[in-house]
Amino acid sequence: QTVVTQEPSLTVSPGGTVTLTCASSTGAVTSGYYPNWFQQIPGHAPRSLIYTISNKHSWTPARFSGSLLGGKAALTLSGVLPEDEADYYCLLYSGGVWVFGGGTKLTVL
Amino acid sequence: QVQLQESGPGLVKPSETLSLTCTVSGGSINNYHWSWIRQPPGKGLEYIASMYYSGSTNYNPSLKSRVAISVDTSNNQFYLKLNSVTAADTAVYYCARWNNGGDYWGQGTLVTVSS
Numbered sequence: 695q696t697v698v699t700q701e702p703s704l705t706v707s708p709g710g711t712v713t714l715t716c717a718s719s720t721g722a723v724t725s726g727y728y729p730n731w732f733q734q735i736p737g738h739a740p741r742s743l744i745y746t747i748s749n750k751h752s753w754t755p756a757r758f759s760g761s762l763l764g765g766k767a768a769l770t771l772s773g774v775l776p777e778d779e780a781d782y783y784c785l786l787y788s789g790g791v792w793v794f795g796g797g798t799k800l801t802v803l
Numbered sequence: 804q805v806q807l808q809e810s811g812p813g814l815v816k817p818s819e820t821l822s823l824t825c826t827v828s829g830g831s832i833n834n835y836h837w838s839w840i841r842q843p844p845g846k847g848l849e850y851i852a853s854m855y856y857s858g859s860t861n862y863n864p865s866l867k868s869r870v871a872i873s874v875d876t877s878n879n880q881f882y883l884k885l886n887s888v889t890a891a892d893t894a895v896y897y898c899a900r901w902n903n904g905g906d907y908w909g910q911g912t913l914v915t916v917s918s
Contacts, residue, residue, distance in 0.1 A: 745904045745906065751906060783847065785904055787903070791864060794847060797847045797848070
């Protein structure tokens with residue numbers, strides 16, 4: 695089964711910019727992997743931010759953007775706010791099954 | 804606004820079957836895929852399975868032999884059954900509307916496997 699790899703942890707200063715990445719053990723991530731990004735505040739359900747690379751929901755703040763970068767899916771936060779401190783999970787469709795990454799713990803400090 | 808609510812026993816004995824219901828409100832269960840995802844305490848998310856309202860299914864290979872999911876369009880509900888549970892199945896179980904990824908999620912329900 696595909697292994698999806700994310701940075702375990704990242705730290706960013708308030709107002710800064712940070713990019714989280716999501717890699718597949720099967721090779722370069724493409725649109726056919728339908729990459730998704732979710733935010734999870736501890737104790738709460740995940741919230742979808744981005745679907746199919748870069749599409750946003752009506753509730754997704756403008757400071758969040760998705761892309762493909764160097765063979766990986768990427769989530770960029772620009773103008774980070776303290777409330778962005780959370781766990782972030784990517785999700786890929788690979789080999790006919792959906793697979794979550796291990797998550798990135800983002801600290802805003 | 805679509806809302807999902809998981810329900811079911813919070814405690815299941817080892818070797819028994821875990822059964823959960825997800826009730827969908829604010830929208831129809833028709834024309835969408837619906838999924839189950841779980842999260843063991845302190846760990847990451849794990850995709851379990853999804854089902855189109857008309858019956859086609861997709862399973863995590865690592866759980867496929869123990870999982871059954873179904874949909875009841877008349878009641879706007881879908882279901883999860885996981886048999887032969889062990890302590891490793893202790894987790895918060897989420898249901899979600901699956902639109903090439905989960906857009907709407909339930910709040911989750913903790914299921915503990917213990918005698």
